[in-house]
Amino acid sequence: MFTVLLQFILSGITVGAIYALVGLGFNIIYNATSIINLAQGEFVVMGGLIMWFFSQSLQLPFFTSIILTILLVGLIGLMMERLTINPLKNADLLLMIMITVAVSIVLRGILMFKFGKDPYSYPPFTEGEPIVILGAVIQQQVLWVLGITLTCIGLIFLFFNKTMLGKAMSACAVNPTAAKLVGINVSRMIMLSFILSAILGAIGGIAITPISLMEYDKGPSLAVKGFCAAIMGGLGNGMGAVVGGFIIGILESLTAGYIHSGFKDAVALVILLGILFFKPAGLFGSKATLSVRKF
Amino acid sequence: MRKHVNYIVLLVLIIIFPFLIKDNYTLTIGIFAGINSLVAMGLSLLMGYAGQVSLGQAGFYGIGAYVSAILALKFGVPVVLSAIVAALVSAFAAVLLAIPALKLKGHYLAVATLGFGEIIYIILNELGPGGPSGFGDIPQVSFMGYKMTGQISYFYLIWGIVFILIIFSYNIINSRIGRAMRAIHDTETGSSAMGVDVSALKIKIFILSAVYASIAGSFYAHYITFISPTTFSLFHSVLILTMVVIGGASNLFGAVVGAIIITVLPEALRKFEELDVLVYGLILTFSLLFIRKGIVPTLLQRLKKKGMANA
Numbered sequence: 373m374f375t376v377l378l379q380f381i382l383s384g385i386t387v388g389a390i391y392a393l394v395g396l397g398f399n400i401i402y403n404a405t406s407i408i409n410l411a412q413g414e415f416v417v418m419g420g421l422i423m424w425f426f427s428q429s430l431q432l433p434f435f436t437s438i439i440l441t442i443l444l445v446g447l448i449g450l451m452m453e454r455l456t457i458n459p460l461k462n463a464d465l466l467l468m469i470m471i472t473v474a475v476s477i478v479l480r481g482i483l484m485f486k487f488g489k490d491p492y493s494y495p496p497f498t499e500g501e502p503i504v505i506l507g508a509v510i511q512q513q514v515l516w517v518l519g520i521t522l523t524c525i526g527l528i529f530l531f532f533n534k535t536m537l538g539k540a541m542s543a544c545a546v547n548p549t550a551a552k553l554v555g556i557n558v559s560r561m562i563m564l565s566f567i568l569s570a571i572l573g574a575i576g577g578i579a580i581t582p583i584s585l586m587e588y589d590k591g592p593s594l595a596v597k598g599f600c601a602a603i604m605g606g607l608g609n610g611m612g613a614v615v616g617g618f619i620i621g622i623l624e625s626l627t628a629g630y631i632h633s634g635f636k637d638a639v640a641l642v643i644l645l646g647i648l649f650f651k652p653a654g655l656f657g658s659k660a661t662l663s664v665r666k667f
Numbered sequence: 668m669r670k671h672v673n674y675i676v677l678l679v680l681i682i683i684f685p686f687l688i689k690d691n692y693t694l695t696i697g698i699f700a701g702i703n704s705l706v707a708m709g710l711s712l713l714m715g716y717a718g719q720v721s722l723g724q725a726g727f728y729g730i731g732a733y734v735s736a737i738l739a740l741k742f743g744v745p746v747v748l749s750a751i752v753a754a755l756v757s758a759f760a761a762v763l764l765a766i767p768a769l770k771l772k773g774h775y776l777a778v779a780t781l782g783f784g785e786i787i788y789i790i791l792n793e794l795g796p797g798g799p800s801g802f803g804d805i806p807q808v809s810f811m812g813y814k815m816t817g818q819i820s821y822f823y824l825i826w827g828i829v830f831i832l833i834i835f836s837y838n839i840i841n842s843r844i845g846r847a848m849r850a851i852h853d854t855e856t857g858s859s860a861m862g863v864d865v866s867a868l869k870i871k872i873f874i875l876s877a878v879y880a881s882i883a884g885s886f887y888a889h890y891i892t893f894i895s896p897t898t899f900s901l902f903h904s905v906l907i908l909t910m911v912v913i914g915g916a917s918n919l920f921g922a923v924v925g926a927i928i929i930t931v932l933p934e935a936l937r938k939f940e941e942l943d944v945l946v947y948g949l950i951l952t953f954s955l956l957f958i959r960k961g962i963v964p965t966l967l968q969r970l971k972k973k974g975m976a977n978a
Contacts, residue, residue: 473908600782
């Protein structure tokens, strides 16, 4: 009984980690631009599929593949910002969000053309027996996913709080005009926010693919879940998105296990509506930030 | 007279289209374009005139289709009546959704509708007749004992509704409510200072957009006679949004033009086969980048400029 519960929670934490990364990616871009980047899920999918391409199709060594995948997806994030977001400066916010939808369709089109509609996977990072804790079985890859996610989250927080570049990016989020006045290159910071989000997504995709497989059209559902995570924590609040991601992952897994697997995907959305209606600032957001937020 | 020239052109186009196009395939696409126009017009009212976005129109479209189809098939309710009941259900759902969401500033409605649309999609999948594979044998439209079956009659029916709702919508836009709507779009604080009840008005417009989507869904179900949840996914909501943005949200005719383009495009892209998604995305991206205000407002602006240069 307890073992089953523990098993559900563990698998929830695993998916939750990916939602947390996607939610964090949403926040990084939202903070820099007020844009909701709906192509965020495609970054995760590209991480998994491109990793498969380098490591399985081209048979490159493991680490080389990871680095190449991260570089390539980061480059795609950069191109996305330079080619579509940057030229639209000063345009209506809605148009900017629409363009991220358009880009996500383009990316999905490329992925479908290159990889087809089949799911892809590759061997876990380390071979070996699963670990058993209190009767619950943990695959080694699950530990990798959690370790990598937590490391990424830690690095992101160090970056925003301890480095000059990160502080400059936060400054753009708070007040772009003032940031410009003190000599921060706002346009470059926005570019950087897209690169960072893309890389976060790619890392999540690389880590999760051996467990949950990856196909070209998984992006939108990942984006919706990550977005729910971000809203739950209070949009723009990094730590909130992380906690939100884990909560959604666990509740999803419990719903699938104890209620009905078909309603699994509704969990995040019901939470989303509940948060909007009863605590619109999010679990960790303040009322004051709510009044300036656009979403 | 000049004021009505748009309507007359549209009416003439609607009437002559089936005479020019004889093949059933093109007529079917024409009917779909009309159905999509209805949903897009509702969203256009909401976006262009009340400054709010919905990412869940497919949810209302789905309620319209499922409620009307189930009533007609399982309970023998006459088809037009079933569509009206479905529209009432959609309106009720819209009220429940809008009251909390529209009290908040900004684009909260967009987020709430996204969640709502997806929940409806999951409910249709899990609890709808036939589950994910859907159900068929839905009765066709019948009116006063006359059963509609031909393509041409459906074409006229759907586009007739489009035409009537365009006139209806423009009447709203040009009424006191419409002026208040545009005031909200420009400045919410300003209009509430002038005594406009901003949230009440926004809720009304949102209900209207839900009803348009619901009507479209009902007639879709009774025309195609087979429905499954796939049609009512988030992707469809995004498609509807795309129609409005591409056509131009500040003009109702923009919604119709956008709906026609987005309906025809995938058919025209068939020959690219597996590249169709990519080409579709690229066309979307470029039109958003280069025709920012949407096709119809941009064309109108061009025409105006030309007219001024000539004068």
